[in-house]
Amino acid sequence: MRAEIVAVGTELLLGQIVDTNSTWIAEHLASAGIDCLFQTRVGDNLERIVEVLEVALGRSDAVVVCGGLGPTQDDITREAIATVMGVPLRRDPALLAAVEAVFAARGRQMAPINAKQADLPVGASPIRQRIGTAPGLVCPVGAKVVYALPGVPDELREMVERAVLPDLLARSGERAVIVSRTLRTWGTSESGLAEIVAPRLEALDRAGPGAATIAFLASGIEGIKLRLTVKAETAAAAAAVLDAEEAEVRALVGDAVFGVDDETMEHAVGELLVDRRLSFAVAESFTGGLIASRVVALPGASRWFRGGVVAYASDVKHAVLGVPEGPVVTSAAAVAMAEGVRRLLGADVGLATTGVAGPDPQEGHAPGTGFAGIALPGAVGEAVALRLAGSRERIRQIGTISALDELRRRLLARA
Amino acid sequence: MRAEIVAVGTELLLGQIVDTNSTWIAEHLASAGIDCLFQTRVGDNLERIVEVLEVALGRSDAVVVCGGLGPTQDDITREAIATVMGVPLRRDPALLAAVEAVFAARGRQMAPINAKQADLPVGASPIRQRIGTAPGLVCPVGAKVVYALPGVPDELREMVERAVLPDLLARSGERAVIVSRTLRTWGTSESGLAEIVAPRLEALDRAGPGAATIAFLASGIEGIKLRLTVKAETAAAAAAVLDAEEAEVRALVGDAVFGVDDETMEHAVGELLVDRRLSFAVAESFTGGLIASRVVALPGASRWFRGGVVAYASDVKHAVLGVPEGPVVTSAAAVAMAEGVRRLLGADVGLATTGVAGPDPQEGHAPGTGFAGIALPGAVGEAVALRLAGSRERIRQIGTISALDELRRRLLARA
Numbered sequence: 082m083r084a085e086i087v088a089v090g091t092e093l094l095l096g097q098i099v100d101t102n103s104t105w106i107a108e109h110l111a112s113a114g115i116d117c118l119f120q121t122r123v124g125d126n127l128e129r130i131v132e133v134l135e136v137a138l139g140r141s142d143a144v145v146v147c148g149g150l151g152p153t154q155d156d157i158t159r160e161a162i163a164t165v166m167g168v169p170l171r172r173d174p175a176l177l178a179a180v181e182a183v184f185a186a187r188g189r190q191m192a193p194i195n196a197k198q199a200d201l202p203v204g205a206s207p208i209r210q211r212i213g214t215a216p217g218l219v220c221p222v223g224a225k226v227v228y229a230l231p232g233v234p235d236e237l238r239e240m241v242e243r244a245v246l247p248d249l250l251a252r253s254g255e256r257a258v259i260v261s262r263t264l265r266t267w268g269t270s271e272s273g274l275a276e277i278v279a280p281r282l283e284a285l286d287r288a289g290p291g292a293a294t295i296a297f298l299a300s301g302i303e304g305i306k307l308r309l310t311v312k313a314e315t316a317a318a319a320a321a322v323l324d325a326e327e328a329e330v331r332a333l334v335g336d337a338v339f340g341v342d343d344e345t346m347e348h349a350v351g352e353l354l355v356d357r358r359l360s361f362a363v364a365e366s367f368t369g370g371l372i373a374s375r376v377v378a379l380p381g382a383s384r385w386f387r388g389g390v391v392a393y394a395s396d397v398k399h400a401v402l403g404v405p406e407g408p409v410v411t412s413a414a415a416v417a418m419a420e421g422v423r424r425l426l427g428a429d430v431g432l433a434t435t436g437v438a439g440p441d442p443q444e445g446h447a448p449g450t451g452f453a454g455i456a457l458p459g460a461v462g463e464a465v466a467l468r469l470a471g472s473r474e475r476i477r478q479i480g481t482i483s484a485l486d487e488l489r490r491r492l493l494a495r496a
Numbered sequence: 497m498r499a500e501i502v503a504v505g506t507e508l509l510l511g512q513i514v515d516t517n518s519t520w521i522a523e524h525l526a527s528a529g530i531d532c533l534f535q536t537r538v539g540d541n542l543e544r545i546v547e548v549l550e551v552a553l554g555r556s557d558a559v560v561v562c563g564g565l566g567p568t569q570d571d572i573t574r575e576a577i578a579t580v581m582g583v584p585l586r587r588d589p590a591l592l593a594a595v596e597a598v599f600a601a602r603g604r605q606m607a608p609i610n611a612k613q614a615d616l617p618v619g620a621s622p623i624r625q626r627i628g629t630a631p632g633l634v635c636p637v638g639a640k641v642v643y644a645l646p647g648v649p650d651e652l653r654e655m656v657e658r659a660v661l662p663d664l665l666a667r668s669g670e671r672a673v674i675v676s677r678t679l680r681t682w683g684t685s686e687s688g689l690a691e692i693v694a695p696r697l698e699a700l701d702r703a704g705p706g707a708a709t710i711a712f713l714a715s716g717i718e719g720i721k722l723r724l725t726v727k728a729e730t731a732a733a734a735a736a737v738l739d740a741e742e743a744e745v746r747a748l749v750g751d752a753v754f755g756v757d758d759e760t761m762e763h764a765v766g767e768l769l770v771d772r773r774l775s776f777a778v779a780e781s782f783t784g785g786l787i788a789s790r791v792v793a794l795p796g797a798s799r800w801f802r803g804g805v806v807a808y809a810s811d812v813k814h815a816v817l818g819v820p821e822g823p824v825v826t827s828a829a830a831v832a833m834a835e836g837v838r839r840l841l842g843a844d845v846g847l848a849t850t851g852v853a854g855p856d857p858q859e860g861h862a863p864g865t866g867f868a869g870i871a872l873p874g875a876v877g878e879a880v881a882l883r884l885a886g887s888r889e890r891i892r893q894i895g896t897i898s899a900l901d902e903l904r905r906r907l908l909a910r911a
Binding site: 091092093094095096097098099100101103104105106107108109110111117118119120121122123124126129132133136140151152153154155186187188189191192194195212233234235363365367368369370371372373374375376377378380382383386387388389390391392393394396397400401425426427438439440473474477 | 511512513514515519520521522524525533534535538541544547548551674685686688691714725778783785786791793795798801802804805806811812842853885886888889
């Protein structure tokens with residue numbers, strides 16, 4: 082089974098947006114064991130989309146097309162696929178009703194222009210939308226297939242996982258599965274991790290086929306990921322190998338691992354707080370709501386998150402959080418903020434950030450200076466200097482995850 | 497003159513890296529007035545690179561290939577181009593000396609494997625390296641041309657600007673530039689905008705060459721963008737056409753336009769607050785710090801942003817913000833939160849959000865129910881029902897920008 086990807090959109094050819102859709106699809110095809118040997122980008126031009134689809138179908142078994150399914154005049158992917166199939170478009174009454182229902186649910190009347198999103202080439206079947214309005218398409222072309230997906234990343238990803246990958250795997254009859262598991266770490270450099278994990282890498286080299294492989298992915302504000310990958314006959318067999326390998330790696334890396342796969346740092350903190358039956362509040366200066374917004378992104382955060390104060394102006398720190406008058410980019414201010422927000426919001430645990438995100442210095446400190454304050458039940462408040470560098474945005478992001486990591490390590494230490 | 501781009505590298509096909517090189521080259525080709533109608537990615541495979549180059553040369557006058565010029569076995573772009581040209585490779589003594597000199601300058605002996613970087617197809621000429629080791633190539637194929645560039649972004653960009661673009665422009669005799677300007681809108685659907693702008697689209701269709709074109713880009717939580725693009729002889733002429741076209745479009749679309757190019761909604765709100773000399777505070781429930789964190793991301797936000805309260809637990813709304821006891825997913829609670837945070841943090845303007853992000857209902861309301869509260873100086877607090885749908889994350893993001901937009905429109909209305 083050989084697939085390829087075609088991204089449609091003049092904005093791609095003009096370099097106005099980066100084609101992350103193709104990258105995401107390619108990664109997921111690879112993980113599913115489906116070869117992807119070509120990717121093409123083409124503009125909103127019927128003749129050229131048709132040409133690209135014909136070239137792609139000439140050399141691959143399946144083509145995943147993204148973009149060009151919207152309601153406007155320049156959305157012509159449906160027409161191009163119908164041309165390649167040699168069939169007309171037909172309007173599907175059930176799809177039309179579904180598109181109208183999306184507008185109705187938003188309290189709007191559907192403009193007539195949107196009706197074309199209910200068109201599909203004769204012989205094609207729709208992939209139902211769960212997020213936006215335009216359905217996807219599964220279009221047989223002889224023994225081959227073209228999938229058409231909307232260019233909106235959320236919509237595209239949901240359809241790839243729910244519909245395209247299962248259909249491709251069913252068509253390919255592929256028996257081997259390639260499964261990866263990612264251990265997410267924070268607080269150790271890439272070279273440091275490489276040294277720690279080196280004995281395991283050597284053991285795996287000696288073990289040969291069937292053993293896991295380990296890749297290091299430096300992921301910026303998401304930390305450094307260790308990706309364990311194995312190819313096996315069944316998902317269960319792969320999981321068994323990955324379980325054993327994860328245990329080996331964790332034995333070496335220890336508490337630097339904060340999560341697996343999609344588990345975030347705030348997820349790890351939340352699990353620990355729930356386990357220890359503690360509620361949480363946060364006071365933020367230079368992170369400015371980033372910690373709170375990451376926490377609230379977790380479904381179920383209401384079990385442990387009470388709220389936060391974004392104390393951006395210095396006098397808000399003094400008046401609302403009870404930070405003593407004086408400089409605020411200090412470890413003492415961080416502790417006072419953590420204790421103040423814990424008290425104000427009636428939480429068991431308080432976390433605080435204060436620092437300089439830049440671009441200008443503050444209180445004589447260069448951008449990158451920052452402190453986390455931590456107030457735990459039955460303990461004196463504590464501050465930690467954070468190691469921050471880079472742009473304003475990066476300093477705020479690194480400050481957010483670093484402060485949460487400091488709290489995580491202290492919660493781990495409480496039985 | 498029609499050019500296209502080929503990016504070479506198996507890591508692109510596996511989705512391990514995003515192809516930002518093609519995007520960068522595309523943007524610079526467009527700015528130089530050179531049409532780029534296709535982009536292709538292919539792996540480190542001789543047969544397939546040759547196939548892609550032949551397809552590209554069949555439909556374009558020039559092909560820019562990036563990647564595959566390094567020293568290792570999988571760097572085979574030189575061989576592929578030589579195959580397409582029907583010529584052998586030859587080792588160039590001057591190039592070899594230059595590669596050796598790079599190593600010498602770093603205090604290293606050149607490993608023999610690097611010598612292949614001094615190879616070039618007979619008939620090709622080198623593009624000298626100024627940063628790394630591998631030279632680029634200019635390879636005539638009949639009346640057409642293939643440029644080969646290293647995949648390292650810095651090296652590639654330097655060669656495109658110094659050698660490729662001037663050579664392409666000389667070949668094309670082209671004088672034109674293509675310039676775009678993006679108007680960012682919120683609050684009107686894509687189809688609604690299309691209908692509003694339709695008279696302008698028709699006028700531009702009639703106007704012919706030299707007029708601007710308008711494209712719609714649905715950008716999810718960033719709203720819908722209207723991209724105006726013009727081809728003109730000089731940057732100044734292009735800017736004049738865009739100025740006139742922007743005025744025409746704004747006359748139709750009105751206040752739905754909140755920013756130009758990279759200007760965000762929070763930037764627009766900040767400009768209005770500074771202009772009207774008003775300070776700002778925000779109380780957030782379901783948006784949970786997203787509004788504050790977007791505001792603090794702006795350098796200079798301290799001129800107008802005092803801070804915020806993330807009132808996630810209901811009793812925090814009552815105790816800290818003075819929201820009357822009772823249900824909190826209501827317009828009355830939104831108003832009380834806006835007035836409460838304005839009072840607590842000593843700000844002129846208060847904005848608040850309360851609602852249900854899901855996945856579970858709250859107070860009998862389905863996810864997507866939400867209100868913005870707005871407290872302006874000298875006015876009674878006001879609430880607006882927000883139209884939200886989708887995932888928890890999407891509801892929070894849409895709620896953030898919608899609440900800011902409601903504030904923006906009311907600030908606009910204050911002289």
